[in-house]
Amino acid sequence: MAVHAAFVGEEGDPVEAVVVDACASFGEVYHREHQGLVRLAAAMVDDVAVAEELVQEAFARAHLRWGHLENAGAYVRAAVVNACRSERRRRAARRRADERAERPRDALPAVEPADESVLRAVRALPAKRRAVVVLRFYEDLPEAEIADILGVRVGTVKSTLSRALDQLREVIEP
């Protein structure tokens, strides 16, 4: 697959149009991972549009260093997860803005969970705990890989997951 790249100068003016074929693997990874990453991001931020943006951004960043990545897929996934965590932190400000504008927040479309109470509990988790829960129970990743993605130790993942489950248990199985 051809990947087209256009480079723009420092002031934003297009200086050269280039067609690059050497980055075909980027396109392959994009096709292979895109859908899953959007869904993963949606599971973390509850907004498909935001999820798409975050995934696009992650791919864009990955493309910058594409030739230097040992495991591009893992890199992009980690970037998405971290972007989702950052997104969660911005939520409070955005929510305030929405409230000022008197507009309802977006609802997540096309998700009809069997157990809404569980999802509500997951959504209420702090960003880091939610990331661990989603990676563990949605992505089925081992704790070591979760640790790699989040840039923490395995012990931290275990303790975070334990606390998250405790918190969920209080809501789900009071």
Added chain:
Amino acid sequence: MSRTEDRVRDALQGYRAIPVTAPEEVAVLERAGALRGRQRRQRLVGAAAAVAVLAVIGVVAVRSADDEGARTVPADAAVLGSPYYVPSAGARLSRASEGRLGANGMTYAEVWQPSGARVGERAVRVVVAGGGAGIDAPNRDVNGKPAMLVDQGAGVLEVRWVDGGLLVTVTARGLDEPALMTVAGGVRADAAGGPVRMTTLPVDWAVVAQGPMTPDTVAVDQDFLLDGAQVRLLTHPEGAIELHGLALMPGAEPTTMLGRPAVLVTYTDADEVDIVWVDAAGVLVRLQGKDKALLGRFATGLVPVSRSTWLQRVTTAGVVPSLMDDTSPTLVAPPSSMPHVLDIETGLAAPADRLVVTASVDGDDFCDRVSSTSGQVLLEGCGSQPGALPVQMACAGQTTLTVDGREEQVTILVASVPAAPATVEVVADDGTRRALTAAPVPGSAVWLAGTVIRPEDRTLEARRADGMFLGTMNLAPFQEDVTGG
């Protein structure tokens, strides 16, 4: 595994059902290099003020070129107050548009798009940085399309996706003059992931000019074709840009007051073509989707008749089914035999007579005759108004009313507005408002609102039912023209 873990795992599976459209082809467009000085400053401020740092990369997924015959998307940006935009043909990533607004200069909107992009392209990069809230997250508009919203304190910066086309609308308040900036750019796959229809392409919005334009300050930058409709992008040396939809009318080429060919898009897929005069010279063309009932109206140019007044020769078309099949792109005038009666509040404090104005819509001259209970009156001129969104045409004239037994000369304003804005209000110097009733003209796409203008009246404002600010019109020129000019 515990029951809690099982339930969490099961619940999360719902996310696997989220429909995500995979692109058929991937294109990467990047802008390398440092941020511009202003952006650097914003970046420095950003840590403390949550100013979004402009992203420098966009990833664009492009559908197969074969999908839609590889029609070229018109370069389509329009910006207030910026010399940039420069979308041009060729496979380059261009700064499609950017704009800054707000007293503190911090509001910033930027649209990146690949020029020469193809139908079905999506994920054009939009960056919006706001000084205060710094919100740059996607939202959804009233139609459920992904959108972005920034509440900027003194101003409102709103980014809307319009049925596949990207529309950035900045409405600024707190400035010396109300301003509306509209940035059109970008194409996005529809909700089902299919290529956007041509009707959704961003030929549909343009910009309010900054200040008056004169013929020698307007230059043609480029033309492009879109499904038979010629679109012309004009730039102003001070940065204002107009996007004009020009007619491809066989044998008929009306001109604007600047002598430019003007108006009419014959657009086979469009249900609504809406043309608004912008400033002294601008024409704004808006196409909307099939769910809109109106087909459109078309205006045909301005003829200067005095230093500040133009006799607005407007041909106002009603529903023109022939345009739909593109077989007979002929302007159709509303039937002149259907005068429309407006009830206009006099606005006088005294027990006012209720002024009944008959606005004649006869195809050639819109609103050039106004009759009232006190007799026939000929309006000397019909003015176009700077920043007159969304008021499309307006006329003012004087007539005599009998108030408390004495005759009083009053100035009447009759303006056409987009169909059914929720409110049209006159705003006076002291901020007081009075609502006008806009009524439809039978057989046409025109809605009229009228009032008696008081000396203290300053602007006419229109809002949609949901409260969205549509635009404003400055009334001062009417008062000057009628009373002193």
